[in-house]
Amino acid sequence: MPHGRSTVKNRVENTMKTVLMISALSSVAIVFLIGFFTLKESIPAFRGIGPLNMLTEKVWRPGQDSYGILAMIAGSGLVTLGSVLIGVPLALGCAVFLAEVAPKWMAEIVRPSVELLAGIPSVVYGLFGMVVLVPLVRGIEVPGNTGFGLLSASVVLAVMILPTIASVAESALRSVPRSYYNGSLALGATRWETIWRVNIPAARSGILSAVVLGLGRALGETIAMIMVIGNSVIMPKALTGNPLSIFLSRARTLTGNIAVEISYATGVHESALFATGVVLFLLIMIVNTSARGLLKASIEGGRRK
Amino acid sequence: MEQVRLTTRDYSLFYGEFRALNRISLSIPANRITAFIGPSGCGKSTLLRSFNRMNELIPGVRTEGTVLLDEGDIFREDVVNLRKRVGMVFQRPNPFPKTIYDNVTYGPRVHGMKNRSKLAAIAEESLTRAALWDEVKDQLHKSAMALSGGQQQRLCIARAIAVSPEVILMDEPASALDPVATIKIEELMNSLKEKYTIVIVTHNMQQAARVSDFTAFLLTDENRAGNMVEFGPTNRIFTSPSDRRTEDYITGRFG
Secondary structure, three states: OHHHHHHHHHHHHHHHHHHHHHHHHHHHHHHHHHHHHHHHHHHHHHHHHOHHHHHHOOOEEHHHOEEOOHHHHHHHHHHHHHHHHHHHHHHHHHHHHHHHHOOHHHHHHHHHHHHHHHHOOHHHHHHHHHHHHHHHHHOOOOOOOOOOOHHHHHHHHHHHHHHHHHHHHHHHHHOOOHHHHHHHHHOOOOHHHHHHHHHHHHOHHHHHHHHHHHHHHHHHOOHHHHHHOEOOOOOOOOOOOOHHHHHHOOEOOHHHHHHHHOOOOOHHHHHHHHHHHHHHHHHHHHHHHHHHHHHHHHHHHHHOO | OOOEEEEEEEEEEEEOOEEEEEEEEEEEEOOOEEEEEOOOOOOHHHHHHHOOOHHHHOOOEEEEEEEEEOOEEOOOOOHHHHHHHEEEEOOOOOOOOOEHHHHHOHHHHHOOOOOHHHHHHHHHHHHHHOOOHHHHOOOOOOEHHHOOHHHHHHHHHHHHHOOOOOEEEEEOOOOOOOHHHHHHHHHHHHHHOOOOEEEEEOOOHHHHHHHOOEEEEEEEOOOOOEEEEEEEEHHHHHHOOOOHHHHHHHOOOOO
8 A cells, every 4th residue: 555655656756857847848948949940040141141241241231232230239239338337337336225235124115116127118118218318318419419329228228227237236245244244344444345345345246247137138128229229220430529429329239120120021131130130149148158157156156155 | 460451340231121241340451361251142242242342233232331441431432443453353264255365454454554565564474473374375365265264263363463453352263163273273362462462252161271361250140131250360260269150160060
């Protein structure tokens, strides 16, 4: 009898194991399928135009068989850079405040609000950008400035990546052992000196991986970008002598390029859009892999007590 | 008469309504090692942390009575300055995840020293005093986390010395270490008392007997408040205690 029960038990164990394995493997399979499919569809473009040509050519004019995506790479790159410049200091300030400064009750109000930012659909961010930010930016009096462009897009994106960076950086700061903090205070350091010289450096790799995760999110954002960035396929360039005015330039992102054109593209044009997807895929993969590496380093650093 | 470095007079400490230390009065002599002994929860660590006001990090702590450092009221003194004068070594070694050099020079740098050669001199002197220099002089710029537990604890002592304190508080500094490392720390304390006043909390009565010149025995009363039962030269406390409870404790009848 006990023998019989244990066989039944074993069978349940094995079935559970198989079910769980299948669900785990299916997500792996989906990633590979999507990767494979995108790559396959992009082959005609890469073959016809040449990967190097595509990556270095500035002109994208499907009607004239010009399929350079350099302008879009620049657009994605610049808007990501802009969002990091604006969003990272904000997010880190928020993380330090939540982890080290805020009294408990205040943190319990602020933290959910920050997390709520992550729950707002991107199209709503886009709307906000169009209706509020774009007119504001249009107020900057520079010839050629329409309000739509990299600056508006960077600000919108900065707010969108803020919750990711803030929450990962906050947990990195929280995982710094309390004994470091006490040790520093006992040496006569103030609270602020301790946060700045001990806690933040100790959480460095976790904070860095938070930033990289934000980068990945920024690169992939689509609809909000389409709504505020202007979508012109031009190499972004400064509108005045001030190099910063490059951010008033209109641009298009890699993601926006696909979303805007895929509905009517055929043939090589369609394939070139898939190729755009492959480039994006690779970029995000590089970013995420490095984020994971950094996170691992930070966890191991924390364990080394 | 011994010169007195730290004095408490009718000093009590409360966590909210709970009295953790009850009217403690004692005088800790300068350039001697004073040990606080007593069973767990008797308030000996709390008393130790009073001298550099680390208890203030705990919300709801309130004190009564006086604590003096060289005649000066420590509660009137700027807390940053007090902690420069009264250093602390914790139970578990807690070097920062920085290089050995950055650990030792942390205190002086926080207090505004930028001169590189002076910092290097302080690092060498502090590490030498902490009996660690010979072991680490070729790896000053390696991570302190790679050192052994005993070395880490000596590094923490060096880090405390580097801000030139008058007093070093040690909260069971050897309880997380193996016997060999423990002996090293004890020898080190002996050489340090020439220059510093040392107050140590220990669970280990042999350790108190081995290293300290004076011993205070603390015990909780019926309200779980920590009281000082007896204070005196370690010799006397361990050979002819005047209180029955001290005798019971040191002979291992409880605790």
